[in-house]
Amino acid sequence: MIKAMQRIIRLCYRKIIDADSAKAWDKAVFEATHLEFYMQAQRIDPDGKFPTFQELIDHIPHADKLHYLTSTAAIGYIRQLKEVMPDVANAYCKLCLPFKDFKFEIVQSHVENKAQHAVAIWFYSEPLTWIDTVGNQLLIAYGDRSEILRSGGPVETEMITLVPYLSISHIFTPQPTS
Numbered sequence: 001m002i003k004a005m006q007r008i009i010r011l012c013y014r015k016i017i018d019a020d021s022a023k024a025w026d027k028a029v030f031e032a033t034h035l036e037f038y039m040q041a042q043r044i045d046p047d048g049k050f051p052t053f054q055e056l057i058d059h060i061p062h063a064d065k066l067h068y069l070t071s072t073a074a075i076g077y078i079r080q081l082k083e084v085m086p087d088v089a090n091a092y093c094k095l096c097l098p099f100k101d102f103k104f105e106i107v108q109s110h111v112e113n114k115a116q117h118a119v120a121i122w123f124y125s126e127p128l129t130w131i132d133t134v135g136n137q138l139l140i141a142y143g144d145r146s147e148i149l150r151s152g153g154p155v156e157t158e159m160i161t162l163v164p165y166l167s168i169s170h171i172f173t174p175q176p177t178s
Helices: 024-044 053-059 063-071 075-080 146-150
Strands: 007-018 099-108 118-125 128-134 137-142 158-161 166-172
Touching: 007 024, 007 099, 024 053, 024 063, 024 075, 024 118, 053 063, 053 099, 063 099, 128 146
Parallel strands: none
Antiparallel strands: 007 118, 007 128, 007 166, 099 118, 128 137, 137 158
């Protein structure tokens, strides 16, 4: 029986996509979101006074809506992932971490200079049971498996390799049942 206290967690992976992104999916998201940013920036700043995302935020009321408006160009690509986080693999190098929620963010952009465009997509896992950390990997089970572990029952697990921009976003301590 595992004696350590298990925690229920949600993981968050922040995927940054910019001009240096090499994977085909990343490049497609980069191109689509820059084009959408370009069109939306022209709509809210028809005179073209503010070519950068930061200038638009600083000078145009409600320019923060550009995050949402630009995200619409990424939705179809995010659906292609079939609710599995990109870049986060198990010990067998298989993508395996499901997500349901995500958040889109424009990190920076420029209307005319596409090389300055960068976006981030924050992927949030469903609840997981964090059993242990072994080296650079988290030993987890999908869902809340704390009761089964406390009773000594078998639980299917995954070893998730820690990668840059992967972190625990939420933590819950399960309450023992009486």
